[in-house]
Amino acid sequence: xxxxxxxxxxxxxxxxxxxxxxxxxxxxxxxxxxxxxxxxxxxxxxxxxxxxxxxxxxxxxxxxxxxxxxxxxxxxxxxxxxxxxxxxxxxxxxxxxxxxxxxxxxxxxxxxxxxxxxxxxxxxxxxxxxxxxxxxxxxxxxxxxxxxxxxxxxxxxxxxxxxxxxxxxxxxxxxxxxxxxxxxxxxxxxxxxxxxxxxxxxxxxxxxxxxxxxxxxxxxxxxxxxxxxxxxxxxxxxxxxxxxxxxxxxxxxxxxxxxxxxxxxxxxxxxxxxxxxxxxxxxxxxxxxxxxxxxxxxxxxxxxxxxxxxxxxxxxxxxxxxxxxxxxxxxxxxxxxxxxxxxxxxxxxxx
Amino acid sequence: xxxxxxxxxxxxxxxxxxxxxxxxxxxxxxxxxxxxxxxxxxxxxxxxxxxxxxxxxxxxxxxxxxxxxxxxxxxxxxxxxxxxxxxxxxxxxxxxxxxxxxxxxxxxxxxxxxxxxxxxxxxxxxxxxxxxxxxxxxxxxxxxxxxxxxxxxxxxxxxxxxxxxxxxxxxxxxxxxxxxxxxxxxxxxxxxxxxxxxxxxxxxxxxxxxxxxxxxxxxxxxxxxxxxxxxxxxxxxxxxxxxxxxxxxxxxxxxxxxxxxxxxxxxxxxxxxxxxxxxxxxxxxxxxxxxxxxxxxxxxxxxxxxxxxxxxxxxxxxxxxxxxxxxxxxxxxxxxxxxxxxxxxxxxxxx
Numbered sequence: 174x175x176x177x178x179x180x181x182x183x184x185x186x187x188x189x190x191x192x193x194x195x196x197x198x199x200x201x202x203x204x205x206x207x208x209x210x211x212x213x214x215x216x217x218x219x220x221x222x223x224x225x226x227x228x229x230x231x232x233x234x235x236x237x238x239x240x241x242x243x244x245x246x247x248x249x250x251x252x253x254x255x256x257x258x259x260x261x262x263x264x265x266x267x268x269x270x271x272x273x274x275x276x277x278x279x280x281x282x283x284x285x286x287x288x289x290x291x292x293x294x295x296x297x298x299x300x301x302x303x304x305x306x307x308x309x310x311x312x313x314x315x316x317x318x319x320x321x322x323x324x325x326x327x328x329x330x331x332x333x334x335x336x337x338x339x340x341x342x343x344x345x346x347x348x349x350x351x352x353x354x355x356x357x358x359x360x361x362x363x364x365x366x367x368x369x370x371x372x373x374x375x376x377x378x379x380x381x382x383x384x385x386x387x388x389x390x391x392x393x394x395x396x397x398x399x400x401x402x403x404x405x406x407x408x409x410x411x412x413x414x415x416x417x418x419x420x421x422x423x424x425x426x427x428x429x430x431x432x433x434x435x436x437x438x439x440x441x442x443x444x445x446x447x448x449x450x451x452x453x454x455x456x457x458x459x460x461x462x463x464x465x466x467x468x469x470x471x472x473x474x475x476x477x478x479x480x481x482x483x484x485x486x487x488x489x490x491x492x493x494x495x496x497x498x499x500x501x502x503x504x505x506x507x508x509x510x511x512x513x514x515x516x517x518x519x520x521x522x523x524x
Numbered sequence: 525x526x527x528x529x530x531x532x533x534x535x536x537x538x539x540x541x542x543x544x545x546x547x548x549x550x551x552x553x554x555x556x557x558x559x560x561x562x563x564x565x566x567x568x569x570x571x572x573x574x575x576x577x578x579x580x581x582x583x584x585x586x587x588x589x590x591x592x593x594x595x596x597x598x599x600x601x602x603x604x605x606x607x608x609x610x611x612x613x614x615x616x617x618x619x620x621x622x623x624x625x626x627x628x629x630x631x632x633x634x635x636x637x638x639x640x641x642x643x644x645x646x647x648x649x650x651x652x653x654x655x656x657x658x659x660x661x662x663x664x665x666x667x668x669x670x671x672x673x674x675x676x677x678x679x680x681x682x683x684x685x686x687x688x689x690x691x692x693x694x695x696x697x698x699x700x701x702x703x704x705x706x707x708x709x710x711x712x713x714x715x716x717x718x719x720x721x722x723x724x725x726x727x728x729x730x731x732x733x734x735x736x737x738x739x740x741x742x743x744x745x746x747x748x749x750x751x752x753x754x755x756x757x758x759x760x761x762x763x764x765x766x767x768x769x770x771x772x773x774x775x776x777x778x779x780x781x782x783x784x785x786x787x788x789x790x791x792x793x794x795x796x797x798x799x800x801x802x803x804x805x806x807x808x809x810x811x812x813x814x815x816x817x818x819x820x821x822x823x824x825x826x827x828x829x830x831x832x833x834x835x836x837x838x839x840x841x842x843x844x845x846x847x848x849x850x851x852x853x854x855x856x857x858x859x860x861x862x863x864x865x866x867x868x869x870x871x872x873x874x875x
Contacts, residue, residue, distance in 0.1 A: 266762070266763070266764055267764075267787075267788050267789070270787070270788070270789050271789060272788045272789035272813055274788075274813065275788035275789065275812065275813065340815070411617070412617070413617055413618075428806070436618075436621070437618050437621070437623045437625075437626035438618070438621050438622060438623035438626065438822075440817075443806075443809075443810070446810065447806040447807050447810050452803040452804060452805060452806055453803060453804035453806060453809075453816075454803060455779070455794075455798040455803055455804060456798050458794075458804075458816070458818075458819060459794070459797065459798050459818070459819040459820060460819065460820060461626065461819065462623055462625065462626065462817075462818070462819035462820065462822065463817070463819070464691070464815065464816070464817030465804075465809070465815070465816050465817070466791075466813075466814070466815035466816065466817070467809075467810070467813070468809060468810040468811060468812065468813035468814070469810060469811060469813065471789075471813065
């Protein structure tokens with residue numbers, strides 16, 4: 174098969190790789206119908222995270238089940254499936270608690286499983302899926318191709334934005350600030366609107382992202398940052414910070430921004446992968462009674478909650494994709510996102 | 525009046541101070557019926573926190589309203605009242621949000637109000653209470669003296685333990701670990717039991733405190749600390765940490781203990797005043813999807829929730845008091861707590 178391999182900073186190639194096959198009774202092999210590039214893929218691309226050896230990359234895909242192992246009962250050959258960005262067994266205590274990202278049988282596509290075996294990347298033609306019953310979600314009917322972008326967001330960004338909103342305690346009537354205008358931040362705006370937030374302030378300096386934020390339900394946009402950004406938020410909210418602030422970047426600066434925009438007694442939901450080592454200042458949290466929650470999003474259980482709204486068209490999260498390229502042009506997809514010419518790029522292995 | 529003044533480490537004196545009087549229309553003057561010594565009072569007593577100038581001390585009291593200003597409508601002369609450890613106006617946006625400890629008109633007894641005026645300490649005969657309507661809670665009837673210790677816990681420790689439990693998301697059926705066996709930690713055990721926790725593990729190395737923890741609802745006691753303590757907790761809970769861990773100390777070590785005892789996706793409630801600068805490691809929180817919440821407890825609204833259970837005898841939080849002394853012996857009260865001869869000392873200004 175053809176699949177994407179990262180060799181080092183700026184070095185993304187599509188190569189011939191062995192066709193995946195069922196290796197264990199719980200495996201499925203899925204033919205990838207659509208994949209995409211994630212903001213976190215840019216970290217090794219930019220050299221922020223080191224690539225010690227070439228490896229497959231990409232962790233978001235939807236596709237069709239091609240083959241199943243003898244132990245698989247939850248999906249059948251021919252099913253159209255959504256794959257969360259991690260595999261999980263669905264049966265351990267952490268899965269039972271809804272934290273599939275802490276599953277004892279865990280792995281991220283393109284990385285390694287907890288048993289040490291290498292996993293295919295999602296930016297390719299096929300993926301072997303261990304623990305298929307715990308991992309894959311079959312769409313009830315074969316979806317129309319117009320739904321593909323929206324369904325693909327369930328693999329990561331929509332679930333991650335939803336995790337930010339849930340962790341940040343967004344509810345009916347909440348005031349919300351979203352820090353970060355990438356695909357996850359925009360998805361957090363959408364998720365907040367879906368949960369009934371009354372006021373949603375998107376912090377963004379880019380016109381196209383501001384427009385999409387408003388389309389997703391943002392009531393206000395704040396372009397300022399730092400102290401000016403906090404002052405602008407407080408002016409919009411009658412002199413105090415927001416009930417809920419969603420941190421969707423992961424830098425020290427964005428966390429500081431988020432902490433400053435949270436009202437006393439408010440909640441900060443974080444899903445930005447911590448870059449470097451931002452730490453949370455206890456005395457500040459203590460004096461203001463802040464609640465801070467979040468992490469790597471357990472999107473698997475969220476798919477059950479969000480899929481009906483995607484299928485019904487109640488939400489259109491796939492609008493975060495503003496460029497579609499064939500798999501063979503994946504290097505262009507990375508550079509377009511790196512240079513901010515695209516918010517998020519959809520990849521079509523069949524094109 | 526007679527009132528306690530701290531002059532420096534180990535130097536606690538009862539002195540003659542001016543009788544408080546109504547200074548503003550919203551003031552009340554309360555005659556103190558019972559006061560007590562808090563674990564946090566030991567910080568300046570031990571020199572951990574500097575005492576730059578002598579000042580009145582003590583922040584927990586119950587008493588009888590002696591005089592009210594012309595603007596006070598919520599309490600009447602003769603009412604038996606509970607005073608939270610902070611005053612608050614009850615009308616600002618933060619009070620409306622339930623975070624009375626962030627009130628724009630805030631002050632802690634023995635310290636200064638936000639307008640800069642000095643506040644009487646609670647370890648004395650009388651206290652002037654600004655914003656009496658927002659601050660004081662009148663008990664419906666004159667309580668029997670046997671209820672005094674229980675009512676006094678509503679001023680701080682019971683509300684603070686309850687805040688730990690609420691912040692730590694304790695609910696029906698939860699597994700809970702309480703780090704800290706002082707009066708607040710013991711109150712957190714009681715609050716967790718009241719909220720329906722199924723399993724409550726008290727971390728304590730002192731026999732008398734272990735006994736009281738069990739009486740308050742602890743199902744298990746773990747005497748080990750550090751990695752051994754975490755291992756003991758996990759052994760009790762089937763291999764994982766607790767749903768809720770309540771940090772009731774405030775040191776770097778106790779926070780590390782609490783973080784280590786929280787299961788993936790679990791909640792950590794903290795009410796221990798941060799000593800030094802423990803900071804929260806973001807990558808750890810992120811990878812385990814932890815929720816961390818807490819701070820200086822807004823006990824004023826909690827009194828409404830907890831008072832009925834105190835009056836009915838459903839809970840007996842005043843058992844944390846294991847020594848009662850007359851006000852004139854307040855120095856003995858401090859040394860008894862400093863030397864761990866007492867968990868918490870009740871002071872009787874009328875004795």
